Amino acid sequence: MPSPTRTDTALPRPVRDVLWEYEPGALSWREDEAFITGRVLAAGSWKAVTWLRDRAGDDALRDWILTHRGRGLSPRQLRFWQLVLDLPARRVDAWIERRRTSPWEQRAQ
Incomplete structure (x- = not known):
């Protein structure tokens, strides 16, 4: 089975909205999880935050916040x-x- 490419892991619109300075498909969850997490936590809409919680889980968000203080x-x-x-x-x-x-x-x- 081939490994997923960046286009295989397209981010939903509410998440892309807070990543406006990046071309669609330029970021992927697999490779840019920490960056995307920080941006969504800081500037994401409720839909983006809900997606993030579903995708990463609350334990991962807790760890991210603690790690990044x-x-x-x-x-x-x-x-x-x-x-x-x-x-x-x-x-x-x-x-x-x-x-x-x-x-x-x-x-x-």
Whole structure:
């Protein structure tokens, strides 16, 4: 059986919408799972998030957020995922506090 090509794993429209700067078919779930996960968690519609949860599963999303320390997610998004995925409150609190006091975060305000 041949291995799937990028076109065999076409991403659904709601996911492609948050990957607008990439040509359709330029990314695949198999090769770009971590990138796609981060983008959908940060900017995806509810349909895109539902697809992601069905595709990856909540354990994988929890692992992604913990591994990336919530990078790219707003405090509001972090609190949402903390509740949905049972993320450790201390870790989420620390990520939010770090962002609040970071000069990089302050520069845009």
